[in-house]
Structures are given as structure tokens and as C-alpha cells.
Amino acid sequence: MRAVRYHEHGDADVLQVDDVERPTPDRDEILVEIRAASVNRVDVLFRAGQYGDLPLPTIPGGDGAGFVEEVGADVEEFEPGDRVFLSGMDRADGGTFAEYAAVPAEKVAHLPGDVSWTVGAAIGNVGATAWTALEELAGIQAGDRVLIHGGSGGVGHLAVQIAAHSGAEVIATAGTDAARDRLRDLGATTVLDYDSDALADEILTATDGAGVDTVLDHRLEEYLSLDLEVVAEGGQIISTMGHIPETNGRPFYNKEVSIRPLKMDNHPVRRPVLDRLARLLRQDALTAVVAETYSFDTAARAHQEILAGGYVGKLVVTP
Numbered sequence: 604m605r606a607v608r609y610h611e612h613g614d615a616d617v618l619q620v621d622d623v624e625r626p627t628p629d630r631d632e633i634l635v636e637i638r639a640a641s642v643n644r645v646d647v648l649f650r651a652g653q654y655g656d657l658p659l660p661t662i663p664g665g666d667g668a669g670f671v672e673e674v675g676a677d678v679e680e681f682e683p684g685d686r687v688f689l690s691g692m693d694r695a696d697g698g699t700f701a702e703y704a705a706v707p708a709e710k711v712a713h714l715p716g717d718v719s720w721t722v723g724a725a726i727g728n729v730g731a732t733a734w735t736a737l738e739e740l741a742g743i744q745a746g747d748r749v750l751i752h753g754g755s756g757g758v759g760h761l762a763v764q765i766a767a768h769s770g771a772e773v774i775a776t777a778g779t780d781a782a783r784d785r786l787r788d789l790g791a792t793t794v795l796d797y798d799s800d801a802l803a804d805e806i807l808t809a810t811d812g813a814g815v816d817t818v819l820d821h822r823l824e825e826y827l828s829l830d831l832e833v834v835a836e837g838g839q840i841i842s843t844m845g846h847i848p849e850t851n852g853r854p855f856y857n858k859e860v861s862i863r864p865l866k867m868d869n870h871p872v873r874r875p876v877l878d879r880l881a882r883l884l885r886q887d888a889l890t891a892v893v894a895e896t897y898s899f900d901t902a903a904r905a906h907q908e909i910l911a912g913g914y915v916g917k918l919v920v921t922p
């Protein structure tokens with residue numbers, strides 16, 4: 604089969620297309636014929652040698668969508684020909700930038716029939732992240748005020764939709780007018796420029812001075828003090844980044860604010876979350892914006908573009 608691989612760590616141009624052996628599924632795995640896979644920031648970090656320690660050569664890609672080709676002996680929930688999407692591939696065993704991937708069944712769910720491969724692939728990891736952050740960790744409720752930094756990103760644009768569907772009032776930030784317009788269409792009540800010098804005041808104005816109940820933050824080193832300014836008493840900050848900047852703790856104490864880091868590696872079982880996302884897809888309450896689709900041969904460009912940013916949603920690679 605054809606697969607994108609890198610044989611050494613480095614810039615995007617270490618990605619190349621190789622002919623490799625098709626994987627064989629273990630008893631608890633499914634062999635998926637991959638029709639689309641998405642680009643996630645962590646893929647770039649793995650490739651650059653800045654995160655994790657994967658055996659080389661490595662096939663990138665942690666999520667995707669396609670047909671079930673074969674099921675392992677212990678797998679009962681799927682059969683060949685099923686349309687599926689997946690999230691949270693263990694990259695040590697090979698990723699999804701390949702014509703086939705052997706995936707633990709607990710990371711796979713049925714993809715509704717009218718959802719495209721590219722949308723299914725785009726939702727996998729970022730959808731699971733947004734859902735886990737807002738529904739499982741934050742437990743957002745109808746009427747809550749939720750601030751989503753970087754709402755145009757992969758995680759952000761799904762978080763906007765998930766929070767809006769829960770009945771929350773969504774305040775999202777983005778860097779361009781076009782992105783802000785798109786976020787309004789996706790359900791944000793208030794959209795703000797992340798570059799604004801008056802961002803904290805604008806968030807407080809949007810909440811009539813009350814502040815937000817939940818913040819979803821992916822750049823804590825930049826936003827922690829703003830978060831503490833705009834979060835309401837008893838509010839919470841969910842952070843998708845590993846580093847928590849030093850503070851003297853006083854602002855947390857004064858407002859009884861909690862901070863909750865999220866590391867998706869600690870949530871390896873993805874099917875229940877993917878099933879919830881599939882339900883929203885069927886209800887037309889959720890979609891993924893696919894900003895651009897690349898081929899295996901141009902996967903390196905996708906790895907460059909995710910760092911450049913400036914688009915809404917996700918970049919996807921197809922065989």
C-alpha cells in the first residue's frame with residue numbers, strides 16, 4: 604500500500620510517499636481502508652522530533668475516515684463495508700496517512716451515511732478534544748457563558764458548535780473578519796478579535812460584566828491573566844496545553860476558579876465520544892469545516908499550512 608512516512612525528524616520535506624506492507628489487524632483491531640485523514644498540530648511536533656519518541660520510519664496521522672476492510676477475531680461491533688471514522692491512533696503502530704490502517708476498535712465509530720470522508724476525518728481528534736473538554740471536564744450547561752479562544756481552529760470551531768448546541772452563550776475569538784463571520788454562522792453569540800488590546804473589556808461587556816463560566820484555552824502562557832480577569836466567580840479554565848504559567852495563586856483563590864488541564868492521551872477510549880459526535884452529525888447540529896484537501900504527494904504542504912494558520916477549520920489529506 605502507499606503511505607506517507609518520514610525516516611528522520613525534520614522539516615515538512617522529510618515527508619515522502621513509500622510503498623509499505625499493508626498492516627494486519629490484531630484480534631481487537633479493525634483494518635480501515637482510509638479515504639481521508641486530518642492534519643493535527645501534534646503530527647507536526649512528532650515529525651519535528653519535538654514531542655514523543657516514535658520508532659522511525661513513522662507514518663503520521665492520528666485520525667481518519669474510511670471503509671472497514673477487515674475485523675479482528677474479537678471485534679463484534681463492525682463488519683467489512685461499514686463506514687467509520689476514528690480518533691486517537693497510537694502512532695507507534697503507524698498512522699492514518701496510509702491507504703490502510705489497523706486501528707483498535709475502541710477508537711472507531713460508525714460514520715453517518717451522508718457525512719463525507721473529509722468531514723468525518725476532520726472531526727476525529729479535534730471533535731473528541733472539544734467534546735471531552737466542554738462536556739466531560741467542564742460539564743457545560745444551557746445558559747452558561749463559554750469563552751473559546753482561537754474559535755477558528757480545529758478544536759475551536761467544533762467547540763463553538765458543541766457549546767452552542769448545549770444551549771451555552773458562546774464568545775469566541777478569531778483573527779480575521781472572515782473567520783469571525785464563519786464562527787457566527789456556527790453558533791457563536793459574540794465574536795471578537797484575538798488581537799484586540801481591549802479583549803478583556805470586550806468579553807466583560809459581552810457578559811454585562813458578569814464574566815464567563817468556562818474558558819477553553821489553548822495558549823495559557825498568553826491568556827492566563829486575561830482568563831482570570833474575565834472568568835466569573837466559581838468559574839473554570841480548561842487548558843489543552845501542558846504548561847501552566849506561574850502565578851501567585853491569589854486570583855484563583857479570590858474567585859474560587861479552577862484550572863483543568865486536558866491531555867487526550869489520557870482518554871484512549873474514543874468510541875463513546877465519537878458516537879456522541881455522530882449523533883450531532885445526524886442532527887445537523889455539527890459539522891467540520893474542511894479548509895483544504897491535499898493528496899499524499901502534497902502532504903508536506905499541509906504540514907506547513909497548519910503552522911501558517913489563517914483559515915477556519917481543518918486541513919485534510921486523501922490518498
Ligand SMILES: NC(=O)c1ccc[n+]([C@@H]2O[C@H](COP(=O)([O-])OP(=O)(O)OC[C@H]3O[C@@H](n4cnc5c(N)ncnc54)[C@H](OP(=O)(O)O)[C@@H]3O)[C@@H](O)[C@H]2O)c1
Binds near residue numbers: 757866909
Ligand atoms: N491537550 C491535548 O490533548 C490537545 C488535543 C488537541 C489539541 N491540542 C492543542 O490545542 C491547540 C489547538 O489545537 P487545534 O487543533 O485547534 O489547532 P489549530 O487548528 O492549528 O488552531 C489553532 C488556532 O489558534 C488560533 N490562534 C493563533 N494565534 C492566536 C492568538 N494569539 N490568540 C488566540 N488564538 C490564536 C489560530 O488562528 P489563526 O488561524 O488566525 O492563526 C487557529 O485558529 C494546539 O496547540 C494543539 O496542539 C491539545
